Amino acid sequence: xxxxxxxxxxxxxxxxxxxxxxIEPYAEKVKVTHHAGGLQEKYAEIEAxxxxxxxxxxxxxxxxxxxxxxxxxxxxHTGKIQIFSHKQNLDPKYMETLKLFDLGDIITVTxxxxxxxxxxxxxxxEHIQLLSKSLQPLPEKHHGMxxxxxRYRKRHIDLTDNEISKDVFIKRSKIIxxxxxxxxxxxxxxxxxxxxxxxxGGATAKPFVTHHLALDQQLYLRIAPExxxxxLIVGGISDKIFEIGRCFRNEGLSPKHNPEFTSIxxxxxxxxxxxxxxLVEKTVQAAVKAVHxxxxxxxxxxxxxxxxxxxxxxxxxLVKEKTGVDFLETTDAEEAIKKGRELGLDVxxxxxxxxxxxxxxxxxxxxxxxQPTHVTDLPLDISPLAxxxxxxxxLTERFESFIxxxxxxxxxxxxxxxxxxxxxxxxxxxxxxxxxxxxxxxxEDFIETLEFGMPPTGGLGIGLDRLVMLLTDSHNxxxxxxxxxxxxxxxxxxxxxxxxxx
RNA sequence: GAUCGCUUAGCUCAGCCGGUAGAGCAACUGACUUUUAAUCAGUAGGUCGAGGGUUCGAAUCCCUCAGCGAUCACCA
Numbered sequence: 001x002x003x004x005x006x007x008x009x010x011x012x013x014x015x016x017x018x019x020x021x022x023i024e025p026y027a028e029k030v031k032v033t034h035h036a037g038g039l040q041e042k043y044a045e046i047e048a049x050x051x052x053x054x055x056x057x058x059x060x061x062x063x064x065x066x067x068x069x070x071x072x073x074x075x076x077h078t079g080k081i082q083i084f085s086h087k088q089n090l091d092p093k094y095m096e097t098l099k100l101f102d103l104g105d106i107i108t109v110t111x112x113x114x115x116x117x118x119x120x121x122x123x124x125x126e127h128i129q130l131l132s133k134s135l136q137p138l139p140e141k142h143h144g145m146x147x148x149x150x151r152y153r154k155r156h157i158d159l160t161d162n163e164i165s166k167d168v169f170i171k172r173s174k175i176i177x178x179x180x181x182x183x184x185x186x187x188x189x190x191x192x193x194x195x196x197x198x199x200x201g202g203a204t205a206k207p208f209v210t211h212h213l214a215l216d217q218q219l220y221l222r223i224a225p226e227x228x229x230x231x232l233i234v235g236g237i238s239d240k241i242f243e244i245g246r247c248f249r250n251e252g253l254s255p256k257h258n259p260e261f262t263s264i265x266x267x268x269x270x271x272x273x274x275x276x277x278x279l280v281e282k283t284v285q286a287a288v289k290a291v292h293x294x295x296x297x298x299x300x301x302x303x304x305x306x307x308x309x310x311x312x313x314x315x316x317x318l319v320k321e322k323t324g325v326d327f328l329e330t331t332d333a334e335e336a337i338k339k340g341r342e343l344g345l346d347v348x349x350x351x352x353x354x355x356x357x358x359x360x361x362x363x364x365x366x367x368x369x370x371q372p373t374h375v376t377d378l379p380l381d382i383s384p385l386a387x388x389x390x391x392x393x394x395l396t397e398r399f400e401s402f403i404x405x406x407x408x409x410x411x412x413x414x415x416x417x418x419x420x421x422x423x424x425x426x427x428x429x430x431x432x433x434x435x436x437x438x439x440x441x442x443x444e445d446f447i448e449t450l451e452f453g454m455p456p457t458g459g460l461g462i463g464l465d466r467l468v469m470l471l472t473d474s475h476n477x478x479x480x481x482x483x484x485x486x487x488x489x490x491x492x493x494x495x496x497x498x499x500x501x502x
Numbered sequence: 503g504a505u506c507g508c509u510u511a512g513c514u515c516a517g518c519c520g521g522u523a524g525a526g527c528a529a530c531u532g533a534c535u536u537u538u539a540a541u542c543a544g545u546a547g548g549u550c551g552a553g554g555g556u557u558c559g560a561a562u563c564c565c566u567c568a569g570c571g572a573u574c575a576c577c578a
Contacts, residue, residue, distance in 0.1 A: 006547065007512065007529050066537045073538090086535065095535095103528070120538070140513035140527050142539055147513085149570045205577070251577050252503080261578065407578060438577085463578045476571090477578095487569065 007137050010102075015133045017100040021093075025133040030108045033057045037078025043113060043121055051114040056123060059108040059131060061160060062101055064141055069098035074109065075160075082122040083109050089124045097130075103141075104134030104160075152478050152486060165479070168472045171291045172480055175468055178290035179264060180244060182283045188266060189238040193228035195221060195246065199441045202226025202385070205249040206438055208259075221248035225265050226385065226459065227446050230414060233267050234454045242266035244464070255476040256406065259485045262464045267414070271458035273386075273397045276411035277374050279460055280401050281310060284372075284408070284467065291471050299404055299470050306372055310401065314377040315361050322364040327357045328392075350434075353394060354381025369402035378412075384424040384440050386412035401462075404470055411460035418450035 018025040034056040046052065060076035072083040087095055089111060101107065110127040139145035144161045151158040151165065158165050180190065198217065200207040202224030210219050225243050232241055244264045251257065264283075268275060288295055288306045295307030320326045323343050330336040336356040340347040345359050357379050369375070376399040380388055386396035398412035415421050424440075425447070431439035468480040478484035 010529065064539085066540050067535070070535055071537045071540085082538085084537090088535090116537085118538070137512045137528060140515095142527065143514040145513070147509095147570090149509095150513095152570090203578085247578085249577070252575080254575095254577080255572085257577060263578075410578080461578085466578070 008135055011133070011135045014100040014102055015135070018097065018130055018133070021097055021100070023097070023130060025130055027129070027131050030059060030131065031057060032059045032108070035078040036060065036074065036076050036081040039081055039113060040079055040121055043115065046115050048115050048119040049117045052112065054113050055110065056113055057108060057110040058123065060106065062103055062105045062107060065101065065103065069101060072101070074107065082120050083125050083128065084116070084122045085125045085128055089126050090128065091126070094125070094128050098128070101130070102134060104136065104138045105130055106132040106134065152484050155482050168474055168480055169482060171472050172468045174290050175287040175471060176244065176464060178287045179283045179464070182286035183242045183264070183266060186240065186279070186282065188240040188242045191229070191232055191237070191241045191243055192245070193225045193232070193243060197222050199443045201441055201443050201446065204438050204440065206251055208248050208250045223247055223249055224461070226461070227443060229265055229267050230454060230457070230459070231449050233269055233457050234449050234452055239269040240266070253485065256466065258465065258477050258481055261477075263461050264464060265459065265461045267457055267459045269455040269457050272413040272456065273376070273399055273411055273458055276458040276460040277310070277312060277399060280374070280409045280411065280462065283462070287467060288471060297471055299473055300475065302370060304371060304404060304470065310372040310374055312374040312376055312399070315375050315379070316357060316377065318365045318375060319357065319360045322368070323360060325360070327353070327360065352381045354379025358382050366402065367405040370404055372401060372403045374399045374401050383412065384428050385415050387415045388420070406466055407463070408466055409460060409462045411458065414454070414457040414459045416450060416454040416457060418447050421450055422447050
């Protein structure tokens, strides 16, 4: 017999013990009057040895047991509190069932609150009862579950066990709530658009493909909600809309990339990219304040200040600062490629002017942008949905916001000229034909949408997972996604674990 | 996709130059209504990630594969 089976069987025996005692081991709910955290706070000041006489009912998980079940550490979602089960207070019939408890069991306790002579806030149990039996062993109580892979695969254990992990997901929720609230405060309407697209659009990325049976139709999981949100702007449902939701990209995994990730996209009619910069600052600052109470955050021992108005610098200007090369002075792609290669950049043959600028920026500038910075005026070649800059048609009214060397936001004055959009899609589809499987698809329906007339509009996207990473000092995106995408676990280990259960 | 590293009991980890598989916690039996990582005595628990090879002998050396991590590449 393997040991896991041993533990499992002993717990099963205890489960039967409850039934023998006439108590259902998966009980009905009880009325919980207090939580551990609240009690710790309320009675923080009482002295060691003081008995309050206040009766409370709590419920939670048994995290540790001392002295034959006399002392139990009970944990609920707010914290821990000690339970004292002594024959002075506890009905003999409950004394009998104490031995049926296992670590991890969810129980309820009613009794009076006191502080023990050893200064531990404690409930003297008068009634203690199983609410739900735990058949699986919890991780080791001192070190907890540190195996990073197991924490990702078995998040339910990680959360019961790991305060830091729990805190990250609570903060994630607060960050998203703060951003949503900031958008609502700005007068934006929250909307929803399809996640299954007949033509994937709105971003440069490889999509997931799926198939609808009844329609016999190929569909793509969305890589961005952008084009649908613009359709809503055309429709005029509101001048200000936003969507918070999942996007899916069929690309490599890394500490900064999960195949599904959460973004916010916002569109504002009669606004432009400069208005979007203000909006990025407002929403991100609201998120920072919601979890830190200040605008300053430490990430990997580096202080990042999200406060104030962030510097706005053009991409070509930044490249010039770092390399001495002003790509605005290059007249065509060939000259740009030559200059780029002189800088030691790996520039593929056939790159266009904008792609060279982007490579120079990625290689030479990106990693240096630690403090929040809006990088503006991105090349038109790499911005197929952004409006060209009137003063320089090679550039667009687009910016990306960088923090800690990461692109956190991407925004622009939306291209609303259907003729221009037609030409951009055409250029993209030529790139696609040339073998670029990330180039945008040609979306005729979207062209038609623009033909109805879209007002001048500013659009914005923010990657929320990365923002959560920054605000929780998390160094892997999997630490901020409750159930990150994982390869299937080795079959053998799972089967072994299941063996004992039958 | 490339390089490097990790994988030993349910959990956390030792295991050196190849020589019978180890500890703590958890579990089980017993003692004690006593605590703060409770204590004491005892018991049990292993396909050493998987497969192959070298060897008299492999957790250990070699090869292949898998999962995970870090870095790089693509991307947000």
